[in-house]
Amino acid sequence: MSMLEYRSSAWARGGLLAMRNVPGVALGDRVAVRDHLGNRRNGQVIRSSSEMVLIQIFEGTDNLDLERTWVRFLDQPFELALAPEMLGRVFNGVGQPRDGRPPIISSLARNVNGAAINPAARAYPREFIQTGISTIDGMNTLVRGQKLPVFSGSGLPHNRLAAQIVRQAKLLAYGDDNREGQESFALVFAAMGVSHSDAQFFEESFEESGVLGQVVNFINLADDPPIERLILPRVALTCAEYLAFDLGMHVLVVMTDMTYYAEALREIATGKGDVPARKGFPGYLYSDLAEIYERAGRVRNKKGSITLIPVVSMPSDDITHPVPDLTGYITEGQIVLSRELMAANIQPPVSVLPSLSRLMKDGIGEGMTREDHARVSSQLFASYAKAQEVRSLAAIIGAEELSQEDNQYLKFAEAFEQRFVSQGEHEDRSIFHTLDLAWEILSLLPKEALTRLSEKDIEAHYLSTGTQ
């Protein structure tokens, strides 16, 4: 059947092409479309019935002349050819080269939709990744195999934060396979709808840190067809799975920006006439996002891992918008960026209170970071939350009216933001440096206020000069 070309297009709009009278086409099959200029477009069957076959065209349906459009059903699912030579290359959303070099030829090809990992086959992630960023390492620790999104807004430096994590991420020298682990590190960079300048920024950043040869890029720019964004994360993750579970590499996947992905999904869904749930997004957005995010992780008895850092920009900084909201329900925490901190020139502007890492508890402590880590982190959260209350009080009644203890909290908050949160884009802090810094700042508070720390901790680390 793959030799037959059909010209029975019924209609085309918004990235969708409908074909009449094509019998027995399997759902999910790959489609090759030849338009009147002889250009080839890629498509996939998203609904198949005996009367009508619906195809989404990743290059879009612009300039399609229905009379002169030839469609070939390839009778195979959408697959990606996989080979180690992918490292260092740049591809588009469907896995075709963008860098002018020849396509990947390999006998190994996999369905880009993947298959769900059996929960009983997963290994629980517990290896600490040091990002060198205090707010992440100290308070929202990232571990191998975690999916930790960055929630951001327009104009906020999420890309710089992602690039810094990529440059600085490393394991501490506790594990036996550590050296090996460093060597078999790879990065999959999936860009959906990003601007040319952002793409350039990432490229320069990878080059600068000397990892360019270890990166596989899948790029769809802001002016590329939006429908391609639907398949791009699946293609990128298929590549990541191959690197991680076939080649045994530790893969960090950075996906930016998931909001553009979801908007492309909404575009197709409305085109298909799906019933909208919230803000016009289809009811299956949760399942769809989960199919992407849940491909991160570790598998028992396999060496590699996939750690996923999706960037989600929150339209008008609204964390309850369906995309960040549903993302938060699937991922294991989130790093939230704040406009106020950025206005106060604090870089990176990580807002720690709404940030969270769910897998932190098993990746820190003795033998992994430091024995007091969990309690220090908990104390920082509690004290900073209390300091925020004092701040809002001071805004009403004036700082002069505050009690002595409240004033200490103000000083603490100031020091916390200026010294702990704020760090240069190129400053790489070790976890021990981060924790010592935390103690320095906590010592601005009286010992009695540190109820989340044990007496032993206070004895060992509290700087009594700090109270003055």
Place this chain on the structure above:
Amino acid sequence: MNSEGTILDIQGPIVIAQLPSALIGEQVKLGSEGLMGEVIAREDGRAIIQVYENTEGLRPEGPATALGSQLSVELGPGLLGGIFDGLQRPLNTMLDLTGERIERGLVVSAIDRNRRWAFVPAEELKVGAQVSGGTILGTVPENETITHRILMPPDIAGELHDLVPAGEYAVDDVIGRVRDRYGNIHKLHLSSRWPVRIPRPFGKRDNAVQPLITGQRIMDTFFPLLKGGKGAIPGPFGAGKTVLQQQIARWSDAQIVIYVGCGERGNELTEVLDTFPKLTDPRTGRPLMERTLLVANTSNMPVVAREVSVYVGMTIGEYFRDQGYDVVIVADSTSRWAEALREVSGRLGQMPVEEGYPAYLGSTLSAFYERAGRVVTLNGNHGSVTLIGAVSPPGGDFSEPVTSHTKDIIQTFWALSKDLADARHYPAVDWLESFSLFVDAAAKWWHENINEDWMRLRNAALRLLSESEELARIVNLVGVEALSGQQRWTLETAKLIREGLLQQSALEPQDSFCSPQKQFLMLKLMIEIYNRGAEMLRIGMPVQELLRQPLMAKARRWKIVYSSEDIEGLEKELQAIEPTFDALRTEYASPVQSTGAKADLS
């Protein structure tokens, strides 16, 4: 009974097939891979089928076979300690068969068909006796914790024709026969099947009387749930729903715990699978898995199987209830299940009502929650199913449809708050938004078993907490200096109650589980401190002086200093309070003032 047809249309998890004789609810096998689905609607000769597995690769004109039976689960010995997917397929067996990825069209038996169980027939049961649904035919020691009672299937009754002697039998062996009143012979096995969407029958409903002790102070002491009750834990992401659900699954004093991970994270389930087998039951000292059963359908597994998974968990729960056990079912999260309903209804183009949810959302939810309850079983024993559902409201908005419908149905509501979670106050149960309709019933148990002061002290603590909320508002407007000494003391002891009593760490071994005795003593200690301090203020002691007392910092650490067994230690602390304050009193009391007046908060 099989009838054949052809596939006409495939759209996501929904398939339309030409199947003129299929009934609604009937199971259908589709395509060359034999994907399983069930009929959810009929239109002329067409059946609309929701498919439990990914439909990629299905083709129009492919085969569709109606199987003549409804989706049902297998019930028998060998279930406990198991980990199943949403269709009751054991995940470990699937791992052995197909490796780390779940393949489609896999048919795996829920229980080991070869394992032999030591069956002991019920002594009083004689051949010729009249038996009916629920009659205990005998027992099988499933493990050290649980004795499995083999019951007559609810839909069979008649005269016992024969019953095997004690011995080792596999689940497929015939252990007896029954002749019904039409003379038909029914074979009996150690296992039986039951359709998941039909509640298993029972004698009658009875009142719930006993609190479910979860070892979590905010739940047991402040917002109790009874065995056989319905509870909900709503909260935005990051508020600690899953940890709290897992705490309940770990520590609650039910005999059987069924944890349904419905549309949740893979790594979280792995954590459950990793940690549960290592835990021991604080009451029996036996491995916790001996009484636990997990149903796991992660968010990336097919959406229709997610919808089914809660029914699978519930049906297994009812089966153990019928054996006379107290069962807790923890469903995490019911929102994902509701979303699965929405997804299917959306694909069918049904008219959405609120936020895209179908009009039948409310009735489906309440019908499901109503399967919980304490009942008199068919054989006259008592058994209960307690259902605790997590709800994940989008954006933490409790007015959204799933939360608001759930709130109407349940009896105990543990509202999680984002603000508390942000300040790392865990469990982040908001004491102002939460409620329990069971306080009076629970009080009876506490008064009989722990102490008669329970209700009085609990109310006193709640009053302090709500008063402090008012005071905090004043402080936010005009500063803490505007408060009187008494008000300041109320504010500070409320803070002590929050940090020393309500906050409970799931990670600290001493604190993770808190026995009712310890809960009560801690509550009493806090109120005692408040009352004694208030007394000091009345005789003129400045509140700052009181707050400087080392007792205030010490009281916050009692929860981790004393274990649940170390009741004596807490008793000593309680006895030490009076001398501590008496010493203060001698220091501050003016000689003329009477110190005898005592005005307790209560």
